[in-house]
Amino acid sequence: xxxxxxxxxxxxxxxxxxxxxxxxxxxxxxxxxxxxxxxxxxxxxxxxxxxxxxxxxxxxxxxxxxxxxxxxxxxxxxxxxxxxxxxxxxxxxxxxxxxxxxxxxxxxxxxxxxxxxxxxxxxxxxxxxxxxxxxxxxxxxxxxxxxxxxxxxxxxxxxxxxxxxxxxxxxxxxxxxxxxxxxxxxxxxxxxxxxxxxxxxxxxxxxxxxxxxxxxxxxxxxxxxxxxxxxxxxxxxxxxxxxxxxxxxxxxxxxxxxxxxxxxxxxxxxxxxxxxxxxxxxxxxxxxxxxxxxxxxxxxxxxxxxxxxxxxxxxxxxxxxxxxx
Ligand code: F6P
Numbered sequence: 329x330x331x332x333x334x335x336x337x338x339x340x341x342x343x344x345x346x347x348x349x350x351x352x353x354x355x356x357x358x359x360x361x362x363x364x365x366x367x368x369x370x371x372x373x374x375x376x377x378x379x380x381x382x383x384x385x386x387x388x389x390x391x392x393x394x395x396x397x398x399x400x401x402x403x404x405x406x407x408x409x410x411x412x413x414x415x416x417x418x419x420x421x422x423x424x425x426x427x428x429x430x431x432x433x434x435x436x437x438x439x440x441x442x443x444x445x446x447x448x449x450x451x452x453x454x455x456x457x458x459x460x461x462x463x464x465x466x467x468x469x470x471x472x473x474x475x476x477x478x479x480x481x482x483x484x485x486x487x488x489x490x491x492x493x494x495x496x497x498x499x500x501x502x503x504x505x506x507x508x509x510x511x512x513x514x515x516x517x518x519x520x521x522x523x524x525x526x527x528x529x530x531x532x533x534x535x536x537x538x539x540x541x542x543x544x545x546x547x548x549x550x551x552x553x554x555x556x557x558x559x560x561x562x563x564x565x566x567x568x569x570x571x572x573x574x575x576x577x578x579x580x581x582x583x584x585x586x587x588x589x590x591x592x593x594x595x596x597x598x599x600x601x602x603x604x605x606x607x608x609x610x611x612x613x614x615x616x617x618x619x620x621x622x623x624x625x626x627x628x629x630x631x632x633x634x635x636x637x638x639x640x641x642x643x644x645x646x647x648x649x650x651x652x653x
Contacts, residue, residue, distance in 0.1 A: 331449075331610045333363040335424040336382070338396040339370030339403070339431040339438070342586060343455045343469025345594035346396040346430055351387035352602030353428050353453075358384055360610050365424055369399045370431070371406035371438055374415035379422050391595055394472070394587045400431075406438050409445065416446040425449070426609045428602070430468070432456035433634055436617055440630035449614035451605040452630060455598070457586055460504035462636035463628035464619025468601065470506065471593040473585040477511035477550075480581055485515065485548060491575070492546040494536075494567070498560035498580040501552035507585065508552035509644045513651065520648045521551040521563065524640060529557055533570060540571055600625070 336353050338346050350366075357364045366386075368378035390397055405411045419427075426449040429439045439450040454461040457473035477499045488495045497517075499507045505522030512520040519535055521528045532549065539547060549563070557563050560578045567574055590598070597620065604625045605618040617633040619626050 331362050331425045333365060333423045333425055334606070334609060335365045335367050335379075335419060335422075335427045336398070337367035337370050337373060337427070337429060338398045338400045338455065339429060339435040340400060341432065341456060342394075342396050342400045343457045343467070344394040344472035344586075344588055344590035345468040345598035346400075346455050347387075347390040347393050348590060348595040349430050349453055349455060349468055349598035349602040350396065350398060351391055352599040353606045354382045354387045355384055356603045356606040357610070360607070362610055365422060366398050369401040369403075370435070371403035371415065372401045374418055375403075375405060375411055377418050377422070391599075392589060394590060396430075402434065403438075412442055412445060416442070416448060419448065426614070427451070428453060428605050428609060430455040430602075432458065432461060432467070436461075436630050437634050440615065440634060443615045443630070449609060451609040451613065452617035452633070453601045453605045454617060454619060457507065458501055458504050459506035460501075460638060461617070461619075461633060462638045463617055463621070463626065463633045465621055466593075466597060468594055468598045469586075469590070471597075472588060472591045473500065473507055474510045474514065475591055476585050476588055477507055477581055478514045480579070480584070481511060481515035481517060481548060481550065484579060488546050488548055494545060494574045494576045495548045496551060496560045496564050496567070496576060496578050497548060498551050498553055498578070500581070500585050502554045504554070504638075504640075505552040506640060508550050509640055509648055512550035513644060513647050515548070516651070517550045518547040518652045519549045521549065521555040521557060522640070523552055523554040523556065525645075526556065528555065529566070536567065536571055536574065540573055545574055
């Protein structure tokens with residue numbers, strides 16, 4: 329089908345750099361004389377016909393802004409087939425021939441079913457701070473989130489050393505420890521707790537025991553929110569129970585990691601992915617997610633993207649153990 333008009337939306341957790349991607353999609357489409365309709369609030373906007381024509385001027389001055397001008401949502405209504413039918417009818421009524429979806433695994437899963445059932449051609453762009461998407465080395469927002477976490481941990485280090493305290497810092501990552509391991513290694517944290525590592529708790533306890541014997545109590549443990557132990561508060565309880573000598577403090581970084589000025593890396597990544605997703609859709613590709621592997625643009629089917637897991641590079645896991653004293 330010749331694309332004349334495409335729909336663009338952001339869905340799931342927002343990520344710094346999404347605006348840079350929106351700008352890139354809009355300007356690439358117009359470069360190829362294709363119109364763009366912004367769909368507000370992700371899949372929910374399709375149900376409520378929240379559509380807005382986007383011109384190049386509408387995306388001026390947003391490359392440097394966190395969040396998403398199209399707003400985002402998690403949309404449980406879209407799990408119902410009858411709602412997906414309504415969304416399809418609304419999109420067709422608005423003259424939309426194809427979609428660019430910016431988001432994470434949930435976004436791609438929705439797009440996969442939507443295309444299978446109603447044949448709406450869709451290209452996905454990986455946007456999530458978690459970096460937990462197969463088929464791309466990095467997702468939009470991950471670098472900014474890691475920098476935010478690293479800067480916060482650097483600040484915590486000052487007070488941890490001054491008071492000889494053990495700080496437990498919780499970072500985001502529901503199912504994956506990419507932010508945790510990167511921010512920990514980058515800020516010189518003493519230990520990291522990851523959803524991917526089932527042996528992390530006994531190892532941490534052994535480490536704390538050794539330090540305790542040497543009377544060294546000032547350390548930083550970075551814990552991913554999705555770690556099996558159950559997050560920073562639960563970890564604090566376990567440590568206090570076993571080693572009451574530690575004066576512990578908990579910091580949960582939370583949604584501060586989701587906002588803020590996108591880094592240069594995220595802006596370039598978002599612009600590049602947005603351009604390639606749009607050009608692929610225009611030339612007739614569909615049901616695929618764009619990614620960058622080893623600095624080359626790649627496309628994976630949504631099926632592959634949503635059914636495979638991405639692993640943390642072993643170097644990061646190794647460094648998180650050997651680069652601590
Ligand atoms: O977008 C990913 C993420 O930030 C996860 O790291 C986190 O678990 C989740 O979203 C939080 O989602 P919400 O903002 O909907 O509570």
